[in-house]
Amino acid sequence: MSDVAQVNVTGGGMVVRLASDTLSLPVLELPAPLASWLQQGRLDVYRRLLEDPAGVDFFQQHLPVLVTRSSGSSFPFNCGNKGVGFLPDEMNLPRYTDLYRQTIEAxxxxxxxESLAARIAAARSFHEDPxxxxxxxxxxxxxxxxxxxHNLREYPLASLLFTGTSPRYRSFQLNCAVEIIGEPxxxxxxxxxxxxxxxxxxxxIAQPDFHVGYLFWIAEVIDKTPHRVGFPARDSGAAGLHSSLEWDDEALSVLRSLPAWSRSHVKTEIERYGAERGFGRITVxxxxxxxxxxxH
Structure with a gap:
């Protein structure tokens, strides 16, 4: 894959070598609201698959729109849906690779x-380990x-656009440098x-074989979630924006029953929801x- 190794990531930055230029870009982490939404969407699909294996044919957290640049065309942008997922960090990659391989063999x-429950158990173990x-x-x-x-081989910069369903229409654009990888x-x-x-x-879509994969290294995150006129645009990094709202004990019990990694984000979202609708306190x-x- 050396002929397409145009993206080199080191620490908190990356170098992108184009035909006529070399770019230095930051490497950012997914904001917590987006990471949580992607995780929850996948876990929800696993739950629905167990309930009805034929009942899941699409979920928005898995299939964003990918925009790449086409050279030599009057319409320079190519759009398509692309299934995406998470990658373990370097320390955990061998462990989860072995787990997936062993599950497939077993x-x-x-x-x-009949194998669905075992496959989902393996996948859940990774996605429940943020x-x-x-x-x-x-x-x-x-x-x-x-x-x-072909576009990414020539110009390895692209955008991913995630859009959720009503009534929130959660939407994020990720601008990325794309590393093309393959065996080994x-x-x-x-x-x-x-x-x-x-x-x-x-x-x-069942396929016989795969030859290359993509790593979408995140250089910029744009929150495009629509908001009501008269309310400030959502700040993905905001925490405790409506922390003045009081919580009933029963409501707090529900919050504490959630996984620890998601509580802060869920609390912020519920308080935002309550404040926008004029509730004076958060009840169950x-x-x-x-x-x-x-x-959604």
Whole structure:
């Protein structure tokens, strides 16, 4: 893959070598609200798959719009949906690669639906371990090797646009430098195993083989979530924006029952929801109502 190794990441920055220029860009981590939304979306899909293996054919956290640059065209931007996922950090990569490989081997002779619980258990163990996730990048695997692939070989800068469903329409644009990887890179091995784990489930197009993967290294994050006129734009990094709202004991019990890594974000979102709707305090009814709406 040396002919396309145009992105080099070192520490908190990266160097992107283009045909006519060399760029130095920062490497950023996913903001907490986006990371939480992506994690929760995937965990929710695992739950729905267990309830109805044929009932999940799309989920927005997995399939953002990818925008790449096409040279020599009157319309210079190419758009397409691309399935993305998380990557373990360097320390945890061997552990989860081994887990995925062992799970695939252990379920190889089982009917696909009978193996679903074991495959989901392995995937959940990674996605419920936020400390193991490298939040500086997202991953994808190339199944077509058409316009997107050729564009990224020539110009490895791209944007990912995530858009949620109503009523929140949560939306983020990630501007990224894209590293193209393949065998024997251990990161590619993990990406390929992640795909193999769910190759024949309803939300994937089954493919015989994969040759390259993408690492979307994040250089810029733009929160495009719409907000009501008259309210300030949402600040992804804000914490405790409406912390003056009091919580009932029962509502606090519900909050404390959530995973520790998600409580702060969920608390902020519920308080924002309560303040925008004029509630004077957070009750268990407000929590229930907010969670039903904000999960989108």
């Amino acid at each position: 379920t190889r002779a089982m009917p696909w639906r 400390e193991a996730i490298d939040c500086r990048c997202l991953t994808s695997i190339e199944i077509f090797r058409k316009r997107t692939f 890179d251990p990161r590619f091995t993990f990406i390929k195993l992640s795909r193999r784990m769910f190759e024949f489930d309803a939300f994937h 009814e407000v929590v229930s109502e907010a969670r039903k709406i904000l999960r």
